[in-house]
Amino acid sequence: MDVPLLDLRAQYKQVKDEVREAIDRILESQVFVLGPEVKALEQEIADYCGVKHGVGCASGTDAILLALMALGVGQGDEVITTPYTFFSTAGSVSRVGAVPVFADIDPVTYNINPSLIEERITPKTKAILPVHLFGQCADMGPILEIAKRHDLFVIEDAAQCLGAKTQLNGGWIRAGAMGDIGCFSFFPTKNLGAYGDGGIVVTNNDELAEKVRMLRVHGGKPKYHHSLIGANSRLDAIQAAVLRVKLNYLDGWSEGRRRNAMFYDEALSGMDVKTPVVSDNNFSIYNQYVLRTSRRDHVIEHLRQRKVGCEIYYPVPLHQQKCYRFLDYKDGDFPKSEAAASETLALPIYPELSDEQKKHVVKCVEEGLN
Numbered sequence: 304m305d306v307p308l309l310d311l312r313a314q315y316k317q318v319k320d321e322v323r324e325a326i327d328r329i330l331e332s333q334v335f336v337l338g339p340e341v342k343a344l345e346q347e348i349a350d351y352c353g354v355k356h357g358v359g360c361a362s363g364t365d366a367i368l369l370a371l372m373a374l375g376v377g378q379g380d381e382v383i384t385t386p387y388t389f390f391s392t393a394g395s396v397s398r399v400g401a402v403p404v405f406a407d408i409d410p411v412t413y414n415i416n417p418s419l420i421e422e423r424i425t426p427k428t429k430a431i432l433p434v435h436l437f438g439q440c441a442d443m444g445p446i447l448e449i450a451k452r453h454d455l456f457v458i459e460d461a462a463q464c465l466g467a468k469t470q471l472n473g474g475w476i477r478a479g480a481m482g483d484i485g486c487f488s489f490f491p492t493k494n495l496g497a498y499g500d501g502g503i504v505v506t507n508n509d510e511l512a513e514k515v516r517m518l519r520v521h522g523g524k525p526k527y528h529h530s531l532i533g534a535n536s537r538l539d540a541i542q543a544a545v546l547r548v549k550l551n552y553l554d555g556w557s558e559g560r561r562r563n564a565m566f567y568d569e570a571l572s573g574m575d576v577k578t579p580v581v582s583d584n585n586f587s588i589y590n591q592y593v594l595r596t597s598r599r600d601h602v603i604e605h606l607r608q609r610k611v612g613c614e615i616y617y618p619v620p621l622h623q624q625k626c627y628r629f630l631d632y633k634d635g636d637f638p639k640s641e642a643a644a645s646e647t648l649a650l651p652i653y654p655e656l657s658d659e660q661k662k663h664v665v666k667c668v669e670e671g672l673n
């Protein structure tokens with residue numbers, strides 16, 4: 304039995320008719336970039352996250368880039384973030400001319416450890432950029448408190464977390480809505496995936512939203528009059544139309560992922576492997592289901608042999624990337640991230656998995672552990 308890590312064709316079957324109708328509507332309109340469809344999606348995502356503004360852009364990476372630009376983070380500034388994330392998080396910081404400064408993760412949740420942030424703050428620090436990894440929000444209470452005390456911006460990299468929630472000040476708040484600005488990706492493998500690249504920035508701050516709206520069209524407002532130097536980073540109407548259809552299914556899909564996670568948690572509980580830990584104040588949407596074992600490479604080899612999809616997120620922490628040698632970090636500087644990179648693997652968790660497929664995955668993990 305083949306079990307791919309992700310099977311988007313299974314999802315497509317569910318939405319095919321609606322999506323094709325939506326794409327047809329765009330083709331008939333011949334309005335392809337921004338326009339009413341993008342505007343409608345922006346409002347729907349903002350409402351979904353419980354914030355005032357959504358501003359669509361070309362990718363999740365650009366969402367982070369535009370957020371940094373809008374906050375005026377640039378040359379010589381420092382941004383504190385995690386080394387255990389997709390490259391884009393730190394890459395975007397570098398692209399605005401700022402320096403990513405890493406703080407190690409909590410080894411249980413894999414998210415940035417708030418108690419290691421403060422010692423990394425210098426007079427150059429402008430922002431904290433926590434990543435909500437694998438579908439679970441970072442520990443935002445202390446992060447927001449540190450940011451407030453040191454007058455720093457908080458930019459959430461919520462690319463893997465649309466729909467996740469965290470308990471703050473007695474209420475549940477959605478990912479992206481906790482800091483000054485939140486960044487999402489619509490890359491096809493995210494929980495809400497487009498049929499190509501796309502991203503969105505969300506914020507409650509009117510001024511910031513307006514600035515991102517300008518920056519995504521070269522800083523022109525009115526058109527051809529530039530008070531800012533921006534980028535070409537717009538969302539396509541076809542992507543927005545697809546995403547609007549799929550947004551109606553998102554919570555159902557997240558529930559499916561959560562059910563699958565519960566199944567795995569239970570089925571794997573007797574084995575010598577660590578299953579994901581979601582803290583009590585978090586509601587995970589399981590963009591990934593990540594296991595941990597010292598036998599990781601052996602398990603992966605076995606899963607691949609048995610045609611069960613799996614992947615390492617991420618094999619090389621960012622402080623060990625070749626392009627970041629100039630930052631002068633050493634091996635061992637972030638031991639929790641380094642250990643996670645050598646011991647974790649992601650299993651198929653997509654909502655359309657059948658019971659047989661899940662049982663097969665569990666059986667193959669058990670074999671691989673032996």
Ligand SMILES: *Cc1c(COP(=O)(O)O)cnc(C)c1O
Pocket residue numbers: 362363364365388389391392434460462463488489490500501502
């Ligand atoms: C996917 C992802 C991004 C980047 O999104 P793109 O749309 O691929 O540019 C950024 N950060 C994290 C944590 C991601 O998972």
